[in-house]
Amino acid sequence: MINTQPDKEAVDLSKFPVDRIRNFCIVAHIDHGKSTLADRLLEMTGAIAKTEKNKQVLDKLQVERERGITVKAQTASLFYHHKGQQYLLNLIDTPGHVDFSYEVSRSLSACQGVLLIVDANQGIQAQTVANFYLAFEAQLAIIPVINKIDLKNADPDRVESQIEKVLDIPKEECIRISAKLGMNVEKVLQAVVERIPPPTGSIDEPFKALVFDSNFDHYRGVVANIAVVGGRVNKGDKIVSAHLGKTYEVNELGLLRPDEHPTQKLFAGQVGYMVAGMKDVKEAQIGDTLHLQNQPVEALPGFKPAKAMVFAGMYPVDQSEYPALRSAMERLTLNDSSVTVQKDSSLALGAGWRLGFLGLLHMEVFNQRLEQEYNASVIITAPTVPYKAVLSSARLIKNRRAVQKNMVYIDDQRVMMKYLFPLNEIVVDFYDLLKSLSSGYASFDYENAGYQAADLIKMDILLNGQPVEELTTIIHRTRSYSSGKAMCERLKESIPRQMFEIAVQAAIGSKVIARETIKPYRKNVLAKCYGGDITRKMKLLKKQAEGKKKMRRVGNVDVPKDAFISVLKRKEK
Numbered sequence: 001m002i003n004t005q006p007d008k009e010a011v012d013l014s015k016f017p018v019d020r021i022r023n024f025c026i027v028a029h030i031d032h033g034k035s036t037l038a039d040r041l042l043e044m045t046g047a048i049a050k051t052e053k054n055k056q057v058l059d060k061l062q063v064e065r066e067r068g069i070t071v072k073a074q075t076a077s078l079f080y081h082h083k084g085q086q087y088l089l090n091l092i093d094t095p096g097h098v099d100f101s102y103e104v105s106r107s108l109s110a111c112q113g114v115l116l117i118v119d120a121n122q123g124i125q126a127q128t129v130a131n132f133y134l135a136f137e138a139q140l141a142i143i144p145v146i147n148k149i150d151l152k153n154a155d156p157d158r159v160e161s162q163i164e165k166v167l168d169i170p171k172e173e174c175i176r177i178s179a180k181l182g183m184n185v186e187k188v189l190q191a192v193v194e195r196i197p198p199p200t201g202s203i204d205e206p207f208k209a210l211v212f213d214s215n216f217d218h219y220r221g222v223v224a225n226i227a228v229v230g231g232r233v234n235k236g237d238k239i240v241s242a243h244l245g246k247t248y249e250v251n252e253l254g255l256l257r258p259d260e261h262p263t264q265k266l267f268a269g270q271v272g273y274m275v276a277g278m279k280d281v282k283e284a285q286i287g288d289t290l291h292l293q294n295q296p297v298e299a300l301p302g303f304k305p306a307k308a309m310v311f312a313g314m315y316p317v318d319q320s321e322y323p324a325l326r327s328a329m330e331r332l333t334l335n336d337s338s339v340t341v342q343k344d345s346s347l348a349l350g351a352g353w354r355l356g357f358l359g360l361l362h363m364e365v366f367n368q369r370l371e372q373e374y375n376a377s378v379i380i381t382a383p384t385v386p387y388k389a390v391l392s393s394a395r396l397i398k399n400r401r402a403v404q405k406n407m408v409y410i411d412d413q414r415v416m417m418k419y420l421f422p423l424n425e426i427v428v429d430f431y432d433l434l435k436s437l438s439s440g441y442a443s444f445d446y447e448n449a450g451y452q453a454a455d456l457i458k459m460d461i462l463l464n465g466q467p468v469e470e471l472t473t474i475i476h477r478t479r480s481y482s483s484g485k486a487m488c489e490r491l492k493e494s495i496p497r498q499m500f501e502i503a504v505q506a507a508i509g510s511k512v513i514a515r516e517t518i519k520p521y522r523k524n525v526l527a528k529c530y531g532g533d534i535t536r537k538m539k540l541l542k543k544q545a546e547g548k549k550k551m552r553r554v555g556n557v558d559v560p561k562d563a564f565i566s567v568l569k570r571k572e573k
């Protein structure tokens with residue numbers, strides 16, 4: 001293979017007519033080797049040097065490197081020689097975990113095909129099936145790739161049979177590789193050219209591009225990732241966002257290889273980035289259509305908004321950090337449009353937001369990115385799931401526990417089961433439980449099946465008979481006793497003794513279901529002051545008064561803000 005990687009200045013994108021372009025994603029279950037294969041493809045086409053240091057180069061975020069998982073889809077344009085012709089391959093590496101499947105579905109909209117990677121030892125897993133259906137429904141060409149054939153326990157024959165049985169893809173279409181050793185990776189590149197169709201647009205149409213991702217650069221403003229569906233765009237052109245109707249001048253255009261590589265133009269079928277003086281994050285809607293000024297086009301269908309599954313409150317640790325946190329949140333939600341944001345406030349924690357996430361890992365990663373990329377420190381409250389309440393005298397009638405929907409044997413060792421679960425039962429620790437019960441063998445994926453009636457109740461927490469609104473929770477009746485007890489115990493640990501006895505109670509309506517008592521105690525700050533040094537006494541009393549400012553008064557009980565945080569914060573695993 002001769003791979004001439006054009007240098008920075010030499011890229012002439014007009015040399016790549018649409019029929020010599022391939023846009024594809026790599027999709028797979030978590031850890032099946034997407035990012036490792038992406039590294040090999042980048043190396044083989046000369047986009048990056050082959051060194052030990054270049055590992056998972058498309059996992060650029062600190063959180064991705066620390067956790068060893070992909071959370072953001074990344075794009076890289078590769079140049080590849082095949083049968084005497086040079087091709088432009090646009091690769092998008094996507095996350096594997098179910099919480100980031102929104103990234104996958106968005107990325108697929110910029111592609112005509114996928115490489116579906118399956119681990120030769122683990123075989124088909126939950127997200128293999130979920131990702132297969134995303135690609136299948138988007139009518140993309142699917143190339144099954146069996147990875148890690150170098151492993152001692154690899155069983156590619158069995159995995160091929162699974163692929164044929166469960167996904168209905170003929171065995172013969174599978175490519176067996178070791179991404180780690182680079183074995184057979186060349187065959188993957190050949191299959192991309194031969195089996196994935198080129199994009200359909202034409203260079204002669206009016207310019208039309210889909211914004212499929214974007215992020216915020218401190219100096220340049222919004223950097224949008226675009227897929228040019230038709231026509232061409234030049235640096236300096238005036239373009240219009242179909243969503244807002246605003247006009248911008250194109251300041252910068254280029255390819256991602258995977259670093260930014262400026263060009264003068266982008267043509268139909270190409271995928272790249274654009275900077276067009278959008279200074280406000282609200283101007284770069286993901287899913288928006290861009291066209292030339294005075295050449296309006298029909299807007300592309302865009303993306304279905306992501307459906308948040310888990311909600312949590314987010315507050316600055318110190319209220320003076322609110323404006324800085326707001327701008328950090330706006331910028332991060334531009335890069336992760338699946339997070340929903342609503343303003344909220346709490347007496348105990350001040351002004352903040354109620355955020356919606358696709359799952360618990362998504363929430364943790366968002367929090368970590370805020371800290372690492374924006375230096376923000378936040379308090380996250382206990383995650384909850386959405387409920388619909390029926391306001392009538394009729395009770396919500398029956399608790400729907402898991403209901404089995406179907407069961408398919410993948411082979412003699414594996415079975416795929418579908419259940420209907422209450423979301424509240426699965427979002428918090430179900431995945432961990434499943435992994436430990438199955439010694440790590442089971443995998444899990446879920447989608448929203450709508451609202452179901454359930455026996456839910458509102459549980460209040462009372463301090464000396466006064467309800468504490470921040471701690472009210474909606475909970476399944478069968479869980480209320482254990483949860484109420486745990487919350488009372490945690491509050492007892494966090495509220496300091498005061499001059500009188502404090503009753504900490506959990507209650508359903510007027511019925512108390514758990515109680516702890518905090519014994520009276522008076523902290524006499526003057527106890528150690530012998531004699532009559534009045535200035536020293538005043539100092540100590542002033543310090544005590546300042547301490548009280550950090551308290552929230554519930555009835556006659558002073559509760560330190562930290563107490564709310566420790567009770568509200570979900571328990572660390």
Ligand SMILES: Nc1nc2c(ncn2[C@@H]2O[C@H](COP(=O)(O)OP(=O)(O)OP(=O)(O)O)[C@@H](O)[C@H]2O)c(=O)[nH]1
Pocket residue numbers: 028029030031032033034035036037056068069070094095096097147148149150151177178179180181
């Ligand atoms: N033995 C062997 N290990 C591999 C191979 N390909 C990948 N791995 C290892 O499998 C692990 C997961 O690989 P990644 O490339 O991070 O997997 P991924 O699918 O990108 O993971 P997510 O993006 O988090 O879903 C890493 O430890 C890799 O070194 C292979 O061909 N053989």
